[in-house]
Amino acid sequence: MPSAREITISKSKTPILAIAILAVIFGFGLFTVGYDQGHLFSIVLGQEAFDELWIHELTHDMRHAAGFPCH
Amino acid sequence: MKTVLFLILVLVSGCFAGMIHGLANLAIVEPYLDEAIGIENQNLFASGEEVDSPQFWVEYNNYRYWQKGGQILAGAILGTSFGALFGIVFVFSKNVLPGSSNARKAIFLSGIMWFTIYFIPFLKYPANPPTVGDPETVVLRGILYLAFIAISGFGVVGFYQLYKRLQKNKKFVAYLGYAVFMSTVFIIMPQNPDEITAPMDLVNGFRIMSVFAVSIFWIALGIIFGAFWQKFQPDKPVKAEIH
Ligand SMILES: [Zn+2]
Numbered sequence: 001m002p003s004a005r006e007i008t009i010s011k012s013k014t015p016i017l018a019i020a021i022l023a024v025i026f027g028f029g030l031f032t033v034g035y036d037q038g039h040l041f042s043i044v045l046g047q048e049a050f051d052e053l054w055i056h057e058l059t060h061d062m063r064h065a066a067g068f069p070c071h
Numbered sequence: 072m073k074t075v076l077f078l079i080l081v082l083v084s085g086c087f088a089g090m091i092h093g094l095a096n097l098a099i100v101e102p103y104l105d106e107a108i109g110i111e112n113q114n115l116f117a118s119g120e121e122v123d124s125p126q127f128w129v130e131y132n133n134y135r136y137w138q139k140g141g142q143i144l145a146g147a148i149l150g151t152s153f154g155a156l157f158g159i160v161f162v163f164s165k166n167v168l169p170g171s172s173n174a175r176k177a178i179f180l181s182g183i184m185w186f187t188i189y190f191i192p193f194l195k196y197p198a199n200p201p202t203v204g205d206p207e208t209v210v211l212r213g214i215l216y217l218a219f220i221a222i223s224g225f226g227v228v229g230f231y232q233l234y235k236r237l238q239k240n241k242k243f244v245a246y247l248g249y250a251v252f253m254s255t256v257f258i259i260m261p262q263n264p265d266e267i268t269a270p271m272d273l274v275n276g277f278r279i280m281s282v283f284a285v286s287i288f289w290i291a292l293g294i295i296f297g298a299f300w301q302k303f304q305p306d307k308p309v310k311a312e313i314h
Contacts, residue, residue: 013072014162014163015074018074018078019159019162021078022081022156022158022159025151025152026153026159029153033149034149034217035213057134058138058141058144058145059141060138061096061101061139061141061145062141062149063145064100064104064199064201065142065198065284066198066284067189067196067197068198068216069196069199069213071206071209
């Protein structure tokens, strides 16, 4: 394509949607690893999730190692 | 800005750094966790809450397996989450961060974030191994820790606004302001209410390794994020070809 011309579209605007998505991911991830005590799975599993603490077991060691209060 | 590329870059670098954090924990923090949980088990036997039976150890090994393996997954989740925060801060601050390239700016920013939202909060509320915490106070401790991190983080944002408005030879006032502000908060905020009953050697060893591992995470995040940004340049002006 020898006749192709290149134009430059400058889009320096900060993508607000991307920032919002990242903020939600930050909050969700922090809650899951740092604070969840069965809340997340309880949405689908009900009370069982609080008794079994699946996420708590998975995130337990990281929670301690990363400095979050645990038990 | 190429939004999708930006999002993928942010999340993938956070996820990678988080998995590195998980591996570091397995290598250097896990021995202390095992020791601490060993003490917990002895306490359970002594108080009669659990019986030192083969059945207990089967169950114990079962959930310890989940807990250890979970490090990598939990690292990936936590890393992605802090990576997301890092991405937000980077976008808003990259034009003013020192450094001749985006890669250097990313490493510089990871240093600032490590110091302000990890290390200072750690000094106030250091990490504790199992056996130290009282389950009754876990919600309070969680709120205190998160509040302290948030105060320090927003403190940086606030004093940065001041920094921008100050003349060149008065910029130090912003640093000083942040230092005074954080020292005050440090003193005012209540202590961790729990008494440490575990051996101090164990607790200190655990804390040192925990700081190492989290520091590895922040270094990895800065390097990986910076390298990706340098390579893919999501902020490069979009070029379109017209025929
Ligand atoms: Zn725990």
